[in-house]
Amino acid sequence: MIPIAEKYRTFAPFYDLMSAEIPVYRAGRKLGIQSLDLRAGGQVLDVGCGTGLNFRHLKEHIGPTGTIIGIDRSAEMLAQARRKATREGWSNIILIQADATTSPTEAIIESIASQGGRPLSDAALATYALSLMKPWEAGWSTMRDLTRLGGQLCVVDMQEPTSRLPGTSALARLACTLGGADITAHPWTAVETHCTDVTTRSARAGHLQIRTGHHSGT
Template identity: 75%
Template sequence: MSAEFPVYRAGRQLGIGSLNLNPGDQVVDLGCGTGLNFGLLKERIGPTGTIIGIDRSTKMLAQARRKADRHGWTNIILIQADATTASPAFLSASITSHGGKALSDATLATYALSLMKPWEAAWDAMKQLTRPRGSLCIVDMQEPTSLFPGMTALAQSACRLGGADITAHPWKGVERDCTDVTKASARSGHLQIRTGRRRSR
């Protein structure tokens, strides 16, 4: 999403908080867009950590770079790639060629996988870019469970506007493939957050 309704910040906060990042950590932000997660991530990894932003849109990455430059964030690596078609080996090589580590301490996708087809390919890349026992988090959307009149229609409209598939439910990947899975939700269930750890084997 290039522009964001304020309601969606809650999911970003919950997801990034659930990663339990430490100063010095390297984190992949898959589908980083214009860098809406960067400030929240920087608060946790500090000046010695590294953010790897991956996105297929050169225009969004240009905005992300301007944001990083404006704030003086020098520890952000931006990579232009489509995570549904680029091999994990290519992505890893791109990261190391820019000075990052081949495997990251955490990998995050916020409101990104529901835009991707097939999202399973991007999820596989997330897993392979994360070190064993590293944290993986997916924040995405479903139809809200609220009985508030118009809530479902509003959520559906917002997803259509952004090009997201509200029925994709990509967090199923975390539930299926990770250990120590935690679950959270916000905005009457519209925002779903799943965080787990990559299996050692």
């Protein structure tokens, strides 16, 4: 079996085409981003940002003066994100190559500051990313530690569909296996446990779970 990091290195140029974005996964990222109270000029952190599929939707809210901090451990996925930002003419995109489960927060903050970003973001999201991290709780801690108190935290991730439509469970499991995600991880439970004012959404027969809340410091 190909290790997950190797998969993302090899398939980065094809990720956007192969990820079932339009029929399945765009719905979750859009619901997640809509649930954030993003303002023009705000700074938002995208943990496990991959090729930057969230960036267009985030930019619609934070505008040209807002900043996106994208963190990913894969240089190849970040290269695709950088290409996309250049092609679209998006400014204020700071991309940092780091393992969200092991990199010290101080080192990431230093890297953000050296590229003109603020140390703590107004909001953070992780779409289809925490369920790949081992342990995902470490990725969650990084996301929380890089967000200001009172800011918002949003996790969009996958589980077995709750609908009994024939084939949906098998397809969901296949997508998670191919992408290296643990369909049983349920990382949005961190938002339920650690945040206040939690909102719950789901899409695609329950396969996509979205939780957003305010960082309460716990």
